Amino acid sequence: ADCNGGQGGGGGGGGEHGDEGREDGEKWEKQDVPNQVSGPSDQDQQAQADQTQEAMPLEGSTQQQGTGMKMQDDGQEAQEEVPAGWSRDGDGKLKPIKGEIIAVDFNASGSSSLQDRFRNFRLNKMKSQRQEAINSKKKQEERQDPAKMQELRQMFIDRCKSYYGVPYAKKYHQPDSELYNSKKFLDCCGLVRQVLRDMKNELGFSPGPWNQAYQFDTLPVRYETWQEMKPGDLVFAEGEYVKPGMKPQPGNIVHVEVFLGGGTEGKSVCGARWNSGVVQEFDSYEFAAKSWSLTRWHFCSIDTWLTGVCKSFNPDRKWKRKQQWVPGSRSIFHAEEEEDEMAEDELDEQAEEGSGLSSRAGRRFFVSDPMKYRTVVEALASKGWHQITMKDAENLNFDLKWTETLVEVDLARFRNNEQIVNHIPTRFPLSNFNKLIKTLRSRDRQIMREHKKSEEGAFSSSSSSPSSSLITSDKFVPQVFDVTLSTDRMHLIQILEEGEQKNDSWVLKSAGGSQKTIISSDRDALLDSLLKRSAGPDKKGYTMIQKHIADPLLLQDRKFAIRCFVLIPQTFPAFKILFHTGLCCSALKSYSRDLLEEEVQDPFLGFRVGDASFARTWKQAEEALAQEGAIPRGWFDDQLKEQLETICRETFCAAKNDLSRVRGYFELFSVDFLVDSSLKPWLLRVGSNKHLSADVPELRQELFNIVSDALEIVLELNEKTKVEGKSPAMEEMEQLRKSSFKVLLEE
Incomplete structure (x- = not known):
């Protein structure tokens, strides 16, 4: 038996x-x-x-x-x-x-049967994993406490100092020397890696095996000057190897040291600097290396590590280990999806206990691209918020989420009564160029119908209608044709055939309006293309053709554009529109009507490629133009600002009925304008999340102030709405009074 x-x-x-x-x-x-x-x-x-x-x-x-x-x-x-x-x-x-x-x-x-015992083993394993995840979550929250972060920072410094005297590498010492027989050797990145491994339990991660270039990519929070650093932060050197044939490092990151902040000038560091030397303290991070020539210094905060996050934030460089075995779905070591979901729920419930969500200082935020939205990270961190990882964000373990695109927001699981995201789901009548033009044209038809009903040809001054100004889009949008519509296409063909504007250039835009944009002055080729095509985009995807503004106002002989910001802090229970002046960007090369390349015609090219040296603040641009005699002094604030506010109000009011009226959504839009030689502003495009970081100190501070003020308004508005059960009047908003935002619409 x-x-x-x-x-x-x-x-x-x-x-x-x-x-x-x-x-x-x-x-x-x-x-x-x-x-x-x-x-x-x-x-x-x-x-x-x-x-x-x-x-x-x-x-x-x-x-x-x-x-x-x-x-x-x-x-x-x-x-x-x-x-x-x-x-x-x-x-x-x-x-x-x-x-x-x-x-x-x-x-x-x-x-019991063998299957029963396998199942019991599996359930016990999942229970153990669930408890480990809960413990890990609690430890991560503890690490995000400022006091705990300071404790870990000091521990990091002490561990670095504990390796004083350890030689750089064995091969640089004589066999009979004491350093040759050392039990351990640490080069510049080896010291940092060793300390992180020593603190594995405290930090919650073990770093990858790669060198200083990898360590640089895992630290997204960076400073412009060394004075902004704290002891424990890292100083990276970017440079080129002097010896021919040496393989360059990724990003040319050739050296790293740990900042201590002492010494005669407060620049002291510790690290492994010389091949034949040891880990020691140096009076300054500045030195002349023998094997490489310096390009620039990079000053990086280790706060990301102190909060338990160590991953590359550089999408252009992939740091991968060898593929490890992952149990398949049929394996007894694979956790069932249903059990995993239960674990996430339990994790969220236990994590929320004592998390201090009622206090702003205990709240958590996620930013999809910390490098691109560095000002967002800095603004929220300055308010005491804690940055979380991608895994936490996927588990909806956040209070505010800032992403580049709407697809990164899980709308199906988003808790709009508890959380905030920086995208309005139905914003496309504004951010999509084709839909924006259709929206404005629809508003134009409404204005004309209302105009016909009025004997005076305009609404009375007491009218609350947003169309009371009777400003149609042709007054502020350059002539544009939707070539997917037969009426627009035939109209443009008629214009080109008559030759009335044969010397004009035309801008060909894709549906989004921000990509695949070219300028063409070849009237015959354009006419031939329109005659051959049928409704719909052509082979290159161009759907809109817009008249090119050939006589722009120039700043230091370069074409420039103005970028303003419009904030919609909430759409429910009330709809509000706020305006803020922004910055000015110049083209990379001097302007010429006959030169159609991007470097001449696109003022924002420098921003897109990471060069903000041709950008200025609102006041700096006004001062430069006034000195050249192009505008009267004070014209930006006295006249231009009011015109831009009017255009933004008309544009956003045209789309307000198409925007989702749901709690939890807000959006900070960028609105680009071009001013022609007659000082008339023209609307170019409306975008979302356009380049909120800059390397130029003045611009970086300006963008930080705009983002910080916008977030303060959004947070205060949402908090008061929750407490009072209704949206407060903007005049009651304390943060609005402190900021430079102006209310354009409140209803």
Whole structure:
């Protein structure tokens, strides 16, 4: 009845019978007869055991091999009972029935099957993993406490100092020297890596095996000057190797040291600097290396590491380990999806206990691209918020989420009554150029209908209608044609054939309006393309053709554009529009009407490629133009600002009925303008999240102030709405009074 054979010995208690039973049990197994078939109940199991025991050959009996028959003492054959799930063939041999499921119990007591024990093992493992995740989450939250971060920072410094005297590398010392026989060797990045590994339990991660270039990519928070650093932050050197043939480092990051902030000038660092030297303290991070020439210094904060995050934030460089084995979905080591979801729920519930969400200082935020939106990270961090990882964001463990695109927001799981995201789901009538033009044209038709109903041709000054100004889009949008519409296409063909504007240039735009944009002055080629095409975009994807402003106002002989910001802090329960002046960007090359390349015609090219040296603040641009005599002094604030506010109000009011009226959504839009030589502003585009970081100190501070003020307004507005059950009037907003934002619409 059991593989162990003790019960299969027929008799019982003596050693001979026990041994004999085991031998017979082995013979029985060779005849392909099952030892025991588990049944649905203990009674069935016992009956099956009795049947099997009766089938065992007893002392004094004989059995024919392979027939499943036994000989009684009187010499007559007796037919055995056939176990469940088995049958006999023509020769009387037992064979399993195909399609039958046979559960074999290897436990003599019959208490549980092998499957049950596997399942118990799996459930216990998932329970253990769930508890580990909860503990890890709590530790991460503890690490995000400013006091804990300072404690870890000091621990990091102390561990670095503990390696003073450790040599750089063995090969640079004589075999008979003390340093040659050192138990440990650390180069510049090796010191940082070793300290992080020493603090694995405290930080919650172990760094990758790569060098200083990898470490640089994992620290997205960076400073412009060394004075902004704290002790423990890292100083990276970017440079080029002097010796020919040496392979350059990724990003040309050639060296790293740990900032201490002491010394004669407050620039002291520690690290492994010289090949034949040791880990030690240096009076300044500045030095002349022998093997590489310096390009620039980079000053990086280690706050990202102190909060338990160590991953590359550089999408252009992939740091990958060798692929490790991952258990498949059928493996017992693979956690079931249903159990995982339960674990996430439990994790969120336990994490929220004592998390201090009622206090701003305890709140958590996620930014999809900390480098691109560095000002967002800095603004929220300055308010005491804690930056979280991608995994936490995927688990919806955040209070505010800032992403580049709407697709990065999980709208199906977003808790709009508790969380905030920086995108309005139906913003496309503003951010999509084709839809923006359609929206403005629809508003133009409404204005004309209202105009016809008014005897005076305009609304009275007491009218609250947003269209009371009667400013149609042709007053502030350059002439544009949607070539997917036959009426627009035929109109443009007529203009080109008549030759009235044969010397004009035209801007060809894709549906989004911000990509695949070119300028063409070839009237004949454009006309030929329009005559051949049918409705819909052409092969290159151009759907809109807009008249090019050929006589722009120039700043230092370069074409420039103005970028303002419009904030919609909430759409429900009230709709509000706020305006802020922004910055001015100049083209990279001097302007010429006949030169159509990007460097001449696109003022924002420098910003897009990471060069903000041709950008200025609002006041700096006004001062430069006034000095050139292009505008009267004070014209930006006295006249231009009001015109831009009017255009923004008309544009955003045209789309307000198409925007989602749901809690939890806000958006900071960028609005680009071009001013022509007659000082008339023209709307170019409306975008979302356009370049909120800059390397120029003045611009960086300006962008930081705009983002910080916008976030303060959004947070205060949402908090008061939750408490009061309604949206407060903007005049009651303390943060609005402190900021430079101006209310354009409130309803």
